[in-house]
Amino acid sequence: MTLRITTWNINSVRLRFELVARFVRETRPDILCLQEIKCRDEFFPLEGFRELGFPHIAICGQPGYHGVATLSKLPLEPLPRQSFCGTEEARHLGAKVALPSGGTLALHNIYVPAGGDIPDPELNPKFKQKLAYLAALAKWERGWTDDANAVLVGDFNVAPLETDVWSHKQLLKVVSHTPVEVEALTKVRVDGRWVDLVRKVIPPEEKVYSWWSYRARDWAASDRGRRLDHIWGSAAMAERTRAVSVLKDARGWPGPSDHVPVTLDFEG
Template sequence: MPNLRLLTWNINSVRLRLPLLAEVVRELAPDVVCLQETKCPDEFFPHEAIAALGFPYRTARGMKGYNGTAILSKLPFAERAADPNWCERGDCRHVGVDLDVPGGLELHDFYVPAGGDIPDRDLNPKFAHKLDFLAEVTAWTAARGPAKRAVLVGDLNIAPLEDDVWSHRQLLKIVSHTPVEVAALNAWAAAGEWHDAIRHFVPPPEKLYTWWSYRAKDWLAADRGRRLDHIWCSQDLAGKLARHHIHKAARGWTQASDHVPVLLELAL
């Protein structure tokens, strides 16, 4: 089969940004799209409009106003309905499928809690939830053993490397780049022996961002970004990585998300 094109994007409201999703599909031609922050209850998910974009296979886990994940595919899949309900919250932060490709492919789409503004478990329940979520997914991953024929994508809300943020020194005490968060994300990756598929193509010290704050008056001129969106693959797929693309131009679109689409091509 031709290269499999996987795309991940925190769309920040799938209904609001349907026209932008159509543009992403037109420009990048993904086979599978993993969305986060769909902000849409399941009964209102725009299945017909997305089917019209060329994705006959879809699964969505959503709720009103926040969170939500979805996988849109040109290829058949089986949903992984038995995967855990993280922290017993039912807050739609993960959906997994088994893609029908030669050899099979397990695909997970995650939206990790952002964690609020104060990086202190005792002072900030949102930060405590983030750390608890990471601990739980790490334990689950460790129990399953090294990932095989698998890809994990999503807005993981942590920029782990010094070169994943515009200023390592200035962001050390800012949620998304604190040492405790970085250690937690690294433990998760190590538990599954995941390979960082995007840094495979863009090794440090090159800067790499996927998110630019809405608070910046001129996000492009300031370029104070962070790499919060990730694609990991199992070690047995590391040799099949063909190409990546960070669609930075999307950040400048009208009504843009603060995250941009990230594409990976696999030569399966």
């Protein structure tokens, strides 16, 4: 049996519901983790997603900004929400998932702050918040010792490897690829709990992107992308990892998000 999990920063779930519906019909994920849904819980298109085959839905919404949602064909048991860095922004959802083969999976869906444009925490409060969020995430992770089967997915807003960006040298001082951000994200994995599952399947020397800026006149021709969207897993889930798909074509769909879906297949 296969368990298929997708993460996607949809950049407004109501605006792009039809794109999500197309993706679901074509790819058939068992669990879909969305970030930046940009709506309150009561305005989330619940019925539409139920009709797409997701009876189990968890939402952590916010009016106009942020927000995450986890849609599942398998039962979900909510886990405590984490605010990290002291804010009430809707950036985390945790749930226990009943696995088809028995046992449970701890699944955490997160949306790390983007950090603004200036990579200086003294000059840019948004960048300071981003670093604080990553530090809090690392501290929380170190205190989290249960659940051998665990997956952490979402828009981490950091492209850690040189091959995760179109130009390592040109982006060293650009938010999302600065050394301080890469170091902060690395500290989340410092004890070895998490395996970068996308890079377990796709060799680190191969270029992989999941985001292309709206500012690009022709995003496909310039192909100046970054890998901001990640799927990490515990050692047990790394052993179950079978395949990864980054649906670059979705960036060219009508009215797209600037992110594309990242999907991973596990042995269920």
